[in-house]
Amino acid sequence: MKRLFSKTKSGAAASNGGGSDPTKNLPKLHKYAFTGDLAKLNAALKKAGDVNVEDEVKRTPLHYAAEQGQEKAVLRLLELNATSRPDEVGKSPLILVSCCMLRLLCSLL
Secondary structure, X not given: OHXXXXXXXXXXXXXXXXXXXXXXXOOHHHHHHHHOOHHHHHHHHHHHOOOOOOOOOOOOHHHHHHHOOOHHHHHHHHHOOOOOOOOOOOOOXXXXXXXXXXXXXXXXX
């Protein structure tokens, strides 16, 4: 739970510690949003052309940036008119942020 907002030395979100890479199967744009790597995110955005491109579960880069607490990535995506639409299970980036914050607060209690 704390991993959602803990950072590594590079500023990227720390992995879940389970030994598997949670970004392994993500498209590059989604991966860079997840990790908060702004340089790579900006480069991938130039190539992709569509800030709202969806992965196989209908999540956009904004979903991943929001879920991982990547504030700068969220702001960059919003600057480029990313939309907050639901994924295939009905979760919007806003819902993901609120769930993450609740988990963080629960872990503190």
